[in-house]
Amino acid sequence: MAWACRLGLLLALLLPVVSASTPGTVVRLNKAALSYVSEIGKAPLQRALQVTVPHFLDWSGGVLQPTRIRILNVHVPRLHLKFIAGFGVRLLAAANFTFKVFRAAEPLELTLPVELLADTRVTQSSIRTPVVSISTCSSFSGHANEFDGSNSTSHALLVLLQKHIKAVLSNKLCLSISNLVQGVNVHLGTLIGLNPVGPESQIRYSMVSVPTVTSDYISLEVNAVLFLLGKPIILPTDATPFVLPRHVGTEGSMATVGLSQHLFDSALLLLQKSGALNLDITGQLRSDDNLLNTSALGRLIPEVARQFPEPMPVVLKVRLGTTPVAMLHTNNATLRLQPFVEVLAAASNSAFQSLFSLDVVVNLSLQLSVSKVKLQGTTSVLGDVQLTVASSNVGFIDVSVGLRPLENPLLGGACLEPGE
Structure with missing residues (x-):
């Protein structure tokens, strides 16, 4: 009618x-919603993990030489979200990083697998909107390998490069995830107020x-x-x-x-x-x-x-x-x-x-x-x-x-x- x-x-x-x-x-919101978010969330997580790596200070030639390192690609093949009763949501992710090391002699490409674990608490803000916050976060890096598998780089240099990159990722990856969560909170904040x-x-x-x-x-x-x-x-x-x-x-x-x-x-x-x-x-x-x-x-x-x-x-x-x-x-x-x-x-x-x-x-x-x-x-x-x-x-x-x-x-x- x-x-x-x-x-x-x-x-x-x-x-x-x-x-x-x-x-x-x-x-x-049910488990299927988390599965959906896990799938569509891979792309924004990959972008968030594209952090800046400071120069590596190379002493191998007897002279201190700053070496530039850049992330070429971040691929997240697995992202899993699960509910934690009485608390919030747990994030489990696997990411594969590809780095380019701009050495004077010859550029070097390295791959590094990283596992991410973060627990997020879901609470209520003072203005009555849902708020997501990172409670705990940690990253676990695997072993770095040369991209082409040639193993032409000296073992000592590879160990130093790996130590430098892992230290940077340990400090920056969880901060990037926290910034990603803050973006979610900004969106959740738009739910309050008068909507026409x-x-x-x-x-x-x-x-x-x-x-x-x-x-x-x-x-x-x-x-x-x-x-x-x-x-x-x-x-x-x-x-x-x-x-x-x-x-x-x-x-x-x-x-x-x-x-x-x-x-x-x-x-x-x-x-x-x-x-x-x-x-x-x-x-x-x-x-x-x-x-x-x-x-x-x-x-x-x-x-x-x-x-x-x-x-x-x-x-x-x-x-x-x-x-x-x-x-x-x-x-x-x-x-x-x-x-x-x-x-x-x-x-x-x-x-x-x-x-x-x-x-x-x-x-x-x-x-x-x-x-x-x-x-x-x-x-x-x-x-x-x-x-x-x-x-x-x-x-x-x-x-x-x-x-x-x-x-x-x-x-x-x-x-x-x-x-x-």
């Missing part, structure tokens, strides 16, 4: 990824408590406060705590998101107060399948036919004065909408004349799904639509026989622009 197009705005409010005592959303939802509405996210970490997942309790014209949407707080069951969600899924009834109610109230669910429906007069005209109405309401002997377009002004009611059930949800519909017809002088108005009650089934990291919903009408005449300028209207010329456009699937 036409209101389904507005539900995209509602659903966008509930997630964009993340008052503060009761969570309205629980976001649970519509022209006059915003949403603010904050964490309710320190994240819960188990061996299987990390759980973030998030509160979302909606604002309209700078004022928060406040509903009575439900005393029942919102808790996501431990074993819930599709096996192998990267994330499980729980949305509370309170969050749905707040979002619906925001949409109703902002007028986002209001719309004007206008039919095309010359369309063969258009029933939204005075001729179609005149066959059901004689006074309309008398006042409009020639077909004229009809406009439905739909206004939602009552907040929609959402009920969440297993595997689906229902919405109850009670719009006020004014029916107008174009007069000969291009002005619009009010014919009658209706109080409407409609129940919708809402099926939720996820597509491209966005929550979306499809609706269908449940049962009969209840129509009651609120006022009439065209005499008696028998709604018991139905008003199909109005019901079809009202319940159709066309996306229409919101009314003023």
